[in-house]
Amino acid sequence: xxxxxxxxxxxxxxxxxxxxNGSPEEGSVVTSTVELKTSKPGVTRTEQIKTGYSxxxxxxxxxxxxxxxxxxxxxxxxxxxxxxTVSDAFLKKCMNDPEKAKYLEENLAAxxxxxxxxxNSVKMAPGSPVVTYAAYKIDDxxxxxAMSGGTNDPDGRIARENAERKAKExxxxxxxxxxxxxxxKAEEEKAEKxxxxxxxxxxxxxxxETKPFTLSAxxxxxxxxxxxIIAASSTASFDCAI
Numbered sequence: 001x002x003x004x005x006x007x008x009x010x011x012x013x014x015x016x017x018x019x020x021n022g023s024p025e026e027g028s029v030v031t032s033t034v035e036l037k038t039s040k041p042g043v044t045r046t047e048q049i050k051t052g053y054s055x056x057x058x059x060x061x062x063x064x065x066x067x068x069x070x071x072x073x074x075x076x077x078x079x080x081x082x083x084x085t086v087s088d089a090f091l092k093k094c095m096n097d098p099e100k101a102k103y104l105e106e107n108l109a110a111x112x113x114x115x116x117x118x119x120n121s122v123k124m125a126p127g128s129p130v131v132t133y134a135a136y137k138i139d140d141x142x143x144x145x146a147m148s149g150g151t152n153d154p155d156g157r158i159a160r161e162n163a164e165r166k167a168k169e170x171x172x173x174x175x176x177x178x179x180x181x182x183x184x185k186a187e188e189e190k191a192e193k194x195x196x197x198x199x200x201x202x203x204x205x206x207x208x209e210t211k212p213f214t215l216s217a218x219x220x221x222x223x224x225x226x227x228x229i230i231a232a233s234s235t236a237s238f239d240c241a242i
Contacts, residue, residue: 028052029050029051029052029053030050030051030052030098031048031049031050032048032049032050032051032098033046033047033048034046034047034048034049034098034102035047036049036102036105036106036109037106037110038106038109038110038113039110039113039114039117040113047105047109049098049101049102049105050062050101051094051095051096051097051098051101052095052096053095053096055095056088056091056092056095059091059094059095060091063086063091063104063105063108066105066108066109067084067105067108067109067111069082069083069084069111069112070084070085070086070108071084071085071086072084077111077112077115077116077134078112078115078116078119078131080115080119080131080132080133080134081132081133081134082111082115082133082134082135082136083134083135083136084108084111084135084136085135085136085137085138086104086108086137086138087138087139087140089140090104090138090139090140090141090142091104093142100142103142104138104142107138107144111136114136114146115134118131118134118148119131122150129150129151129152130150130151130152131148131149131150132149132150132151133148133149134146134147134148135147135148215229215232215233216229217229217231217232
C-alpha cells in the first residue's frame with residue numbers, strides 16, 4: 001500500500017484548466033486536470049482538483065463533497081469505525097497550492113483502499129484477529145499518521161471462556177477455604193473438649209475432703225506394734241471425696 005507522506009516532485013498535467021473570475025490570488029476557484037497516484041503502486045488516475053479558495057471553510061466543503069469521511073468524525077469503512085482528520089492549517093496551505101492540494105487529494109482518495117488492505121492483512125495474521133477501528137491524521141505540515149486496533153476475540157468466546165475459568169477457580173478456592181475453616185473448627189472443638197475434661201478432673205480432685213485419721217495397733221513390743229500399724233494402713237481406705 002502506497003501513501004505519500006511528504007511532498008514529492010509531481011508531474012504536472014494542467015492542460016485543461018478552468019478559471020472563474022480572475023486569478024487564484026484574487027480568490028477565484030481553479031479546476032485542474034491532473035494525474036493522481038492511487039493505492040496501487042505504479043497506477044495513476046485522471047482527476048480534476050480545485051484550488052484558489054479564499055477560505056478554509058469553502059475548501060473543506062469542496063473536499064468533503066468528494067471525500068465525505070474527511071473531518072466528519074467517525075464513519076464506517078469495511079464495517080469498522082474510521083476517522084480521517086486534516087488540520088485546518090494544512091488545508092489553508094493546500095487551498096491555493098496545486099502541488100500540496102494534489103498530495104492531499106491523493107492521500108484522501110487512497111484511505112478506503114488502505115483500510116480494506118489493513119483489514120485483510122490483519123485477518124491473515126496468526127489467531128485470526130480482526131480490526132476494530134482505524135484513524136488517519138494529517139497534521140499542520142502534511143505529515144500523515146495512522147492508528148488502528150483489533151482483537152483476536154471478535155465474538156467474545158475467549159473472554160467468556162476466561163471468565164468461566166476464573167469463576168471456576170474462584171469457587172474451588174472458596175470451597176477449599178470453607179473446608180479448612182471447617183477442619184479448624186473441628187480441631188478447636190476437640191481441643192476445647194479436652195480442656196473441659198481436664199478441668200473436670202482437676203475440679204474433682206480439688207473437691208476431695210481432707211480430714212485426720214487415726215490407726216492403732218498393739219504388739220508384744222514396739223517393733224511388732226509398729227508393724228501392725230503399717231499393716232493396718234495398707235488395708236485402710238482414705239478416699240474422702242464428697
